Amino acid sequence: MEPLSSEPTLPTDGLLPPVDHPIRLDVFEGPLDLLLFLIRKNEVDIYDIPIETVTQQYLAILRNQEKGNLELAGDFFVMAATLMYIKSRMLLPAAERKDEELTGSDEGQDPRWALIQQLIQYKRVKETAALLRGLIDERQGLLPRLVNAPNPEDLPARPVSPSDRIELWNTFNLI
Secondary structure: OOOOOOOOOOOOOOOOOOOOOOOOHHHOOOHHHHHHHHHHHOOOOOOOOOHHHHHHHHHHHHHOOOOOOHHHHHHHHHHHHHHHHHHHHHHOOHHHHHHHHHOOOHHHOOOOHHHHHHHHHHHHHHHHHHHHHHHHHHHHOOOOOOOOOOOOOOOOOOOOOHHHHHHHHHHHHHO
């Protein structure tokens, strides 16, 4: 058994950045953002999340964070607890999971399913937000056409004289 170290280490099997470039919580908008980052970095299918690897990396990143914002860190620790719960559910023998399926409990299915659905929904929202942000940026580059209203003083008092109307009528009748 390895002695416990006070200094956290990053897993060697992951593709996380080296320790001299620590990731700050400020980089991620929330725990799902960090989780999506780890899934992309490990190049795994979102439907087949290796919970153990992702949980280890998630906890390693949290250990490396600066202390301070407990409210923000609390959300990240709730996600870490959820990952550990899912991992513990996956360690249950398949027979126990089948028993739970027969009793009508939804916990008999793959314990990752709820998290996967949440991640997919978060990813869609994030992609839509990026699309909208791009449209806003594109729109900001456009300038509206400014049409100056004519100055009433520059307009003639009567644009068409009475004789011009008669000539216009005669011309119209010729057509």
